[in-house]
Amino acid sequence: MRSYKSLFYGIVFLIFIFFSNICSASKENDFLNDQRKGERIFKGFTVEGKSYNACIECHNIKPTVNINWAPSIFELQNKIKSDSDYDLASKFSNPSGELFIKLHSDISLDENEIKYIKSYILSVDKSNVNTRKSYFTLIKLLFSLILIFVSVFVIVKKQNIILRSLMSVSIIAASAYLSHTIYLQASNMGLSQYYAPDQPIKFSHKIHVQQNKLDCQYCHHSVDDSKSATIPHTNLCLNCHTVVREGGMSGKFEIDKIHKYITEHKHTKWNRIHSLPDHVYFNHSQHVNIAGLDCTECHGDVQNQHIQKQISPLSMGWCIDCHKERNVNVHNGYYKEFDINSNNKSVADQGGRDCSKCHY
Ligand code: HEC
Ligand code: HEC
Ligand code: HEC
Ligand code: HEC
Ligand code: HEC
Ligand code: HEC
Incomplete structure (x- = not known):
């Protein structure tokens, strides 16, 4: 009998811990430090009598899959880390840039609020945010598993109606929590499939190619006559961005980076997206030009x-499928040189399936 009682108290304790997590988030605390005060303003718990958009509505604190033109909190951190409180305050009191003014026009922050926000922005640690959370989730998952096992055990062993119904309720609650968390984790996992790496500058092909009618070759100029298409050097961006200093979507923030890289003599470290293994030979001019x-x-x-x-898998099957289905273009200058005159030869017939053509 005694052992069941302690078991019962144990379970009540677990349930208490479980729900105290949720409650602690909403607990009021009058003795917040600067960081917490800044966090509250950033996340939209604005000071009484003021109303404006929360910073978090535009400035993300978590990675996203869709483009967000406003700088994330980590980018703000980078930008303001060497600023004094005064520098940050004057960004708001004496703002520059059409878009910045437009989007922050209803925001009024006093000296203290600026100080709080700055200390919050500087305190956010990208790696910390993620690891602490998954660790926390793991503990909660473990708790709910134990809770389910213990409850099942009690229901099987005990006749007491009240105890049994109590245990059933806890099973339902814990299972709901478990399946919800597993669902969230599973749907997050799929995201890596569409993962496009964050780039150091939010460069948009849509804005440059579709809206401003630039040719691909304007920037990827080696694509016609060499193996590689190459990513343009940041100097090329200056052809226009010495004049175009502000974008409609990102304001000065992204274009400023171009000038920063140039003045600091740094390369823009674009993250590579397409990449074949070293043992594969692929030539752009063969495909684009010939x-x-x-x-x-x-x-x-x-x-x-x-x-x-x-978009494409870049697998061996993908290359060969196209070679089987396409014919070589024998009418261009390249093949006249080699005196090939049969018309309906697929690339594969022509040697596009030979291992040595694609492998070093
Ligand atoms: C409606 C969207 C929006 C809201 C709300 C917003 N911002 Fe911004 N913010 C932007 C965009 C877009 C930029 C980049 C524009 C630019 O710098 O020209 C920016 C730029 C900034 C910058 C960088 C200035 C620089 O040095 O170039 C700071 C700092 C900043 N915001 C702070 C805040 C704070 C603090 C809040 C909340 C009190 C806030 N923002 C609310 C959209 C927003
Ligand atoms: C104004 C210059 C510019 C123009 C015009 C341009 N690009 Fe790009 N392109 C870039 C830059 C900068 C990057 C690297 C950043 C990125 O991946 O978004 C890039 C990246 C790419 C990549 C990915 C490279 C990788 O890492 O695997 C492809 C593919 C590409 N461009 C194709 C095109 C095509 C197709 C067109 C024409 C429809 C085009 N580009 C027009 C500048 C340009
Ligand atoms: C031939 C001219 C030209 C070149 C070269 C060029 N851009 Fe642009 N870029 C533009 C124009 C025009 C806009 C649109 C400005 C606007 O939104 O009104 C723009 C906008 C942008 C924006 C802001 C987008 C927005 O709406 O906020 C960024 C960031 C940018 N370019 C980066 C680059 C980078 C990086 C390069 C070099 C790889 C580059 N551009 C090369 C003409 C150019
Ligand atoms: C037959 C398929 C194919 C066509 C057509 C093609 N590409 Fe590519 N592209 C690739 C492959 C495959 C890679 C990866 C190459 C590697 O990793 O060596 C690549 C890589 C790139 C890159 C990354 C830098 C590099 O050279 O590795 C850019 C930029 C690029 N392509 C632009 C273009 C542009 C612009 C065009 C049109 C003018 C084009 N590509 C046409 C298959 C193609
Ligand atoms: C969308 C169709 C397509 C895809 C995808 C494609 N190719 Fe090709 N490839 C062609 C065509 C068409 C030719 C013939 C060019 C010509 O007329 O000589 C060719 C020719 C070649 C040749 C020269 C063959 C010879 O006989 O000299 C090589 C090597 C090659 N491709 C490698 C690759 C590799 C590696 C990939 C995958 C990463 C690939 N190709 C993907 C269409 C494609
Ligand atoms: C049209 C181009 C092409 C031809 C022809 C070709 N391969 Fe490949 N091969 C590739 C590409 C592209 C990859 C890289 C695939 C990847 O990264 O998943 C590859 C990968 C491989 C690999 C490594 C497998 C792996 O999973 O990384 C081997 C082994 C291989 N090929 C053998 C061959 C042999 C043997 C032949 C001749 C019968 C051949 N290949 C013909 C394009 C080709």
Whole structure:
């Protein structure tokens, strides 16, 4: 009998811990430190008598899949880390940039609020935010599993109606929590499939190619006559961005980076998206110039995307399938040189399936 009683108290304790997590988040605390005060303003618990959009509505504190033109909190951190409180205050009291003024016009922050916000922004640690959370989730998952096992055990062993119904309720609650968490984790996992790496500058093909009618070759100028398409050097961006200093979506923030990289003599470290293994030979000019293929055949609808991603699998099967189905273009100058005159030869017939053509 005694052992059941302690078991019962044990379970009540577990349930208490379980729900105290949820309650602690909403607990009022009059003795908040600067960081917490800043966090509250940033997240929209604005000071009484003031109303404006929470910073978090535009400035993300978590990674997203869709493009967010406003700088994330981590980018703000980078930008303001060497600013004094006064510098940050004057960004609001004496703002520059059309978009910045437009989006922050209803925000009024006093000296203290600026100090709080700054200390919050500087305190956020990207790696910390993620690891602490998953650790926490793991503990909660473990708790609910134990809770379920113990409850089942009690229901099987005990006749007491009240105890039994109590245990049934806890099983339902714990299972609901478990399946909800597992569902969230599972749907997050799939995201890596569409993962397009964050780039150091939010460069958009849609804005440059579709809206401003630039040719792909304007920037990827080696694509016609060499193996690689190459990513343009930041100097090329200056052709326009010495004049165009502000974008409609990101204001000065992203274009400022171009000038920062140039003045600091740094390369923009673009994250590579398409990448074949070293043992594969692929040549752009063979496909673009000689075969006359459009970029979209392999890269998809680049001109309509803000964020670049890999559309094709780049697998061996993908290369060979196309070689089997396409004919070589024997009418261009390249093949006249080699005196090939049969018309209906697929790339594969022509040698496009030979291991040595694609492998070093
Ligand atoms: C409606 C969207 C929106 C809201 C709300 C918003 N911002 Fe911004 N913010 C932006 C955008 C977009 C930029 C980039 C524009 C630019 O710098 O020209 C920006 C830029 C900034 C910058 C960078 C300035 C620099 O040095 O270039 C700071 C700092 C900033 N915001 C702070 C805040 C704070 C603090 C709040 C909340 C009190 C806030 N923002 C609310 C959209 C927003
Ligand atoms: C104004 C210059 C510019 C123009 C015009 C341009 N690009 Fe790009 N392109 C870039 C930059 C910068 C990057 C690297 C950043 C990124 O991945 O978004 C890039 C990246 C890419 C990538 C991904 C490279 C990788 O890492 O695997 C592809 C594919 C691409 N461009 C294709 C195209 C195509 C197709 C067009 C024409 C429809 C085009 N680009 C027009 C500048 C340009
Ligand atoms: C041939 C001219 C030209 C070149 C070259 C060029 N851009 Fe642009 N870029 C523009 C124009 C035009 C806009 C649109 C400005 C606007 O929104 O009104 C723009 C907008 C942008 C924006 C802001 C988008 C927005 O709406 O907020 C960024 C960021 C940008 N470009 C980055 C780059 C980078 C990085 C390069 C070099 C790889 C580059 N651009 C090369 C003409 C150019
Ligand atoms: C037949 C398919 C195919 C076509 C057509 C094609 N590409 Fe590519 N592209 C690739 C492959 C495959 C890679 C990866 C190459 C590697 O990793 O060596 C790539 C890589 C790139 C890159 C990354 C930098 C590099 O050279 O590795 C850019 C930029 C690019 N392509 C732009 C273009 C542009 C612009 C066009 C049209 C003018 C185009 N591509 C046409 C298949 C193609
Ligand atoms: C969308 C169709 C398409 C895809 C995808 C494609 N190719 Fe090709 N490839 C062609 C065509 C068409 C030719 C013939 C060019 C010509 O006329 O000589 C060709 C020719 C070649 C050649 C020269 C063959 C020879 O006989 O000299 C090599 C090597 C090659 N491709 C490698 C690759 C590799 C590696 C990949 C995958 C990463 C790939 N290709 C993907 C269409 C494609
Ligand atoms: C049209 C181009 C092409 C031809 C022809 C080709 N391969 Fe490949 N092969 C590739 C590409 C692209 C990859 C890389 C695939 C990847 O990264 O998943 C690859 C990968 C491989 C791999 C590594 C497997 C792996 O999963 O990484 C081997 C082994 C291989 N090929 C053998 C061959 C042999 C043997 C032949 C001749 C019968 C051949 N290949 C013909 C394009 C080709």
